[in-house]
Amino acid sequence: MASQLVDFGVAGFGYATGEDQDVAQTAGDYVGDPERVVRWGYHTFHRAPDGVTATDLATLAGQDALDRLGLAPNDVDLVVVAASEVPDYHHWDTSAAVARRLKVEGTTQTMLLTEGCACGVTGLGYVAGQLALQPELRTVLFIAVNRVSEFHRNRMNVNNAVHSDGAVAAVLKRGHEGVKWLATDQFVDPDLSDFFRTEVGGAANPLPFDGWTAKDAPPGHARIQAHFDKNPAKLREFVATLNQRITDTIDNALRRADLTRDDLKHVIYINDSTDTIEEVAEPFGVTVEHTNAELSLSHGHMGAADQLFCLGEHIERGDVKPGDVVALCGISIGMRWYCTLVRI
Numbered sequence: 001m002a003s004q005l006v007d008f009g010v011a012g013f014g015y016a017t018g019e020d021q022d023v024a025q026t027a028g029d030y031v032g033d034p035e036r037v038v039r040w041g042y043h044t045f046h047r048a049p050d051g052v053t054a055t056d057l058a059t060l061a062g063q064d065a066l067d068r069l070g071l072a073p074n075d076v077d078l079v080v081v082a083a084s085e086v087p088d089y090h091h092w093d094t095s096a097a098v099a100r101r102l103k104v105e106g107t108t109q110t111m112l113l114t115e116g117c118a119c120g121v122t123g124l125g126y127v128a129g130q131l132a133l134q135p136e137l138r139t140v141l142f143i144a145v146n147r148v149s150e151f152h153r154n155r156m157n158v159n160n161a162v163h164s165d166g167a168v169a170a171v172l173k174r175g176h177e178g179v180k181w182l183a184t185d186q187f188v189d190p191d192l193s194d195f196f197r198t199e200v201g202g203a204a205n206p207l208p209f210d211g212w213t214a215k216d217a218p219p220g221h222a223r224i225q226a227h228f229d230k231n232p233a234k235l236r237e238f239v240a241t242l243n244q245r246i247t248d249t250i251d252n253a254l255r256r257a258d259l260t261r262d263d264l265k266h267v268i269y270i271n272d273s274t275d276t277i278e279e280v281a282e283p284f285g286v287t288v289e290h291t292n293a294e295l296s297l298s299h300g301h302m303g304a305a306d307q308l309f310c311l312g313e314h315i316e317r318g319d320v321k322p323g324d325v326v327a328l329c330g331i332s333i334g335m336r337w338y339c340t341l342v343r344i
Contacts, residue, residue, distance in 0.1 A: 006128045006129075006131045006174075006181075007180070008131055008173060008176060009175075009176035009179045009180040009181065010171065010172060010178065010179035010342070011069060011173045011176050011178070012069045013068070013168060013170055013312035014062060014066070014068060014168070014171075015061055015312065016060035016061040017057075017302075018046035020044050020045075023038060023045060023162055024043070030154055030156035030157065030215065031157055037162065041273050044297070044300065045163070045164040046299065047148075047164070048165040052147070052165075053088045053147060054094065055094055057145050057166065058083070058094070058145040058167045059098050061145070061167035062143050063102060064169065065141065065171050066141070066169075071139070071171065073104040075139055076139050076140070077108060077136070077138055078127075078139075079095055079102070079104060079111070079140075080095065080111040080112075080123060080126075080127060081094050081113070081144075081145065082120045082142070082143065082145070083114055083146075084116050084120070084145070084332075085146050085148055087114075098110075111126070116304070116332040116334065116336070117301075117304055117331075117332040118338045119144070120144030121308075121340045122340070123142060123144070124172075124184055124328075124340045125183075125186075127142060127172060128181060128184065139171065139172070139174075140173075141170075141172075143168070144305040144308055144309075145167035145168075145304065145305060146166060146167070146301075146302045146304055146305050148163050151214060152201050153217075154215050157220070158219070158220045159196065159219075160273065161270075161271065161300070161301035162301060163300065163303070164301055164302045166302035166309060168302075168305045168312060179315070179342050179344055182253075182259070182340075182341040183254075183256035183340070184340040185252040185340075186336055186339070187336070188336045188337075189334070192227070192335040193333075193334060194223065194227075195223055195224055195335055196220045196333055197223070197333075224238070245331075245337045246329060246331060246339075248337070250264070250267075250284065250327050250339045253327065253339040253341045254341065261284050263325050264341075265320070266291065266314070266319075266325075266327070267280060267284065267286045267290065268292045268310050268326060268327065268328050269307075270301060270306045271296035271297075271301045271310070278291070280329070284327075292310040296310070307328035307340075321344060322344050323343065324344045325341060326342050326343075327341055328340045328341075
């Protein structure tokens with residue numbers, strides 16, 4: 001059983017978001033067919049003001065978590081930042097910058113994760129590995145952040161989600177019994193690794209193409225359609241594969257934790273549409289009321305921050321009970337399927 005190797009849980013959360021925006025009122029600023037966006041069901045997303053960076057949001061969430069628990073910066077042994085968008089700067093470590101902003105002393109370790117939306121969940125498994133390797137680590141400040149760079153990406157045209165700016169911090173403590181980590185599972189399909197790739201700003205194409213703007217860039221689904229030659233049968237098979245693989249990775253995590261589907265009480269997916277979240281939960285007999293479907297429509301897709309952000313809110317609202325097993329799961333760039341299990 002994976003959790004026998006290392007024992008830690010979430011002692012508390014902290015949060016930071018951009019300013020609330022109404023989807024219906026703003027969709028026309030991002031796409032020429034706003035009705036398509038409105039049909040996804042989101043009513044609110046968060047947009048950080050110009051000049052507010054991912055580092056700013058991550059620092060605010062981290063400080064909020066420390067303040068809620070009455071912890072000082074020097075109580076932290078490891079700072080982990082899981083960032084799912086374009087970094088503030090190239091050749092720069094956001095995790096070290098956040099540690100500096102939080103006034104953590106220079107001898108503290110940091111870790112930067114950049115596996116897209118997945119790293120806010122898979123990162124808990126990486127923390128488990130560090131705790132297993134380093135018995136001296138006691139307290140970890142784990143921060144997942146998403147700050148859309150509107151120069152690089154159109155937040156309403158990447159996929160069928162409204163992308164949102166937010167951060168969540170979780171204080172992870174060795175030996176803490178509440179919100180206990182049980183297992184993490186993930187796998188990728190390398191053949192699909194180009195899906196949702198941003199074409200400009202990296203070493204291959206450092207400058208925008210003539211006439212290129214993020215608003216007019218092709219939608220993410222265009223690359224998927226091209227990959228499958230716009231063949232409807234292949235596209236339907238791909239959609240079925242997406243759902244089956246998320247089921248598989250949840251099942252794999254349950255096996256790692258020596259649990260069965262009957263033990264699973266809640267599913268927290270990426271902040272997607274209600275129908276999609278319901279489809280993910282259905283194989284496990286979990287009804288939509290025991291998912292993040294409601295919260296999803298209030299926050300939009302906050303990248304790596306989705307699952308932990310919603311988990312914290314569900315705990316604060318009393319939606320989950322002590323002893324409940326919760327699956328934090330999703331699909332990310334890579335393409336990567338992933339799941340972490342926690343016990344409340």
